[in-house]
Amino acid sequence: MALTAPVASHNPSGAFERLLTIMDDLRTNCPWDKKQTLESLRHLTIEETYELSDAILAADMTEIKKELGDIMLHMVFYARIASETKDFDITDVLNSICDKLINRHPHIYSDTHVNDEADVKRNWEQIKLKEGNKSVLGGVPASLPALVKASRIQEKARGVGFDWENKDQVWDKVEEELQEFKDEFNTADETLIDKEKAEGEFGDLLFSLINYARFININPEDALEKTNRKFIKRFQYLEEKAREHGKNLHDMNLAEMDVFWEEAKKV
Structure with missing residues (x-):
């Protein structure tokens, strides 16, 4: 029934x-x-x-x-x-999140004073430590994608004051890491590199770029995903145009592909 x-x-x-x-x-x-x-x-x-x-x-x-x-x-x-x-x-779930929000917003539900968003984040992390978290970074899920995880790590460290003072310092770090990567991975010749060391330097470079993105209010995950989508759209245009001209991408040289790629940028 x-x-x-x-x-x-x-x-x-x-x-x-x-x-x-x-x-x-x-x-x-x-x-x-x-x-x-x-x-x-x-x-x-x-x-x-x-x-x-x-x-x-x-x-x-x-x-x-x-x-x-x-x-x-x-x-x-x-x-x-x-x-x-x-x-x-x-x-229980709903009351738990309500209790958590009340406790972590003492500037709303108590007499704590804050000046700006940075104070709110700093208080949030300090309250979490008082609640029993052993590390400021303990709340970052281990299974997060690496790009998102790097952003969250940096945000949480900033919440307790461990951060650069201005974006110029961060950009200097980006250039430093880029140079170190270039030193490990010499693009001028075909010398065999130490892959493990080069990988480490590349990771440092990515981490510093993500840090700089944070300083200029760019979400690196969103930025990369939008670039992915842009590339997919342009590449699929390239494939479509190749088919219209009776061509196969495997049989085209880069110069021929570039003609359609430049067209895709204008679409």
């Missing part, structure tokens, strides 16, 4: 209750939903997060709304599974 679907609500609490009711119905009656575990949902949640990221970069508000709904479903799903083992439920 079919269940009666809960009707839409036009207020936040009613809409959230509707989602919780649907989650209960699915967990009880749907063969797929009944089988899911915290572990089986994990990779799907990661995928949904990347889909939200794509929608944000595309500035597609309809897709952003949709992907936020998907992620909200996952949060409710995790809480429902945990409630079955009596570890926690959605109420």
Whole structure:
């Protein structure tokens, strides 16, 4: 016998209750939903997060709304599974984040004074240490992509005052690291290099560039992803034009490809 679907609500609490009711119905009656575990949902949640990221970069508000709904479903799903083992439920989750936000915003909910955003971040990290974190960097997930992780490491170090004073110093560091990399990887000849040392210098160079991006308010992950998308668009234009002219990229030389590549820049 079919269940009666809960009707839409036009207020936040009613809409959230509707989602919780649907989650209960699915967990009880749907063969797929009944089988899911915290572990089986994990990779799907990661995928949904990347889909939200794509929608944000595309500035597609309809897709952003949709992907936020998907992620909200996952949060409710995790809480429902945990409630079955009596570890926690959605109420515990919501109260936990509310308590955390209140505690970490003493300039809002207490008498702490802040002058700017930097003070807020500094207080945030100091409060985390008082809560039991052994290291300022302890909250950086080990599985983050390296580019994102470098940004988070630098932001957290800055939160306790470990940072350069101005962007000129950071750019000097970029140039220093670039020179060290060039010394390790001599582009002027074909001398065999120490790959491990060159890799280390290249990593230092990337880290310093990410640091400089932070100083000029550029998100390096977003910047690189936009460049990736730009390259893909131009390369696919190149492929399309080659097909239109009855050519195969494998049979074209670089000069021939460059003609279409320059056209792609104008599209």
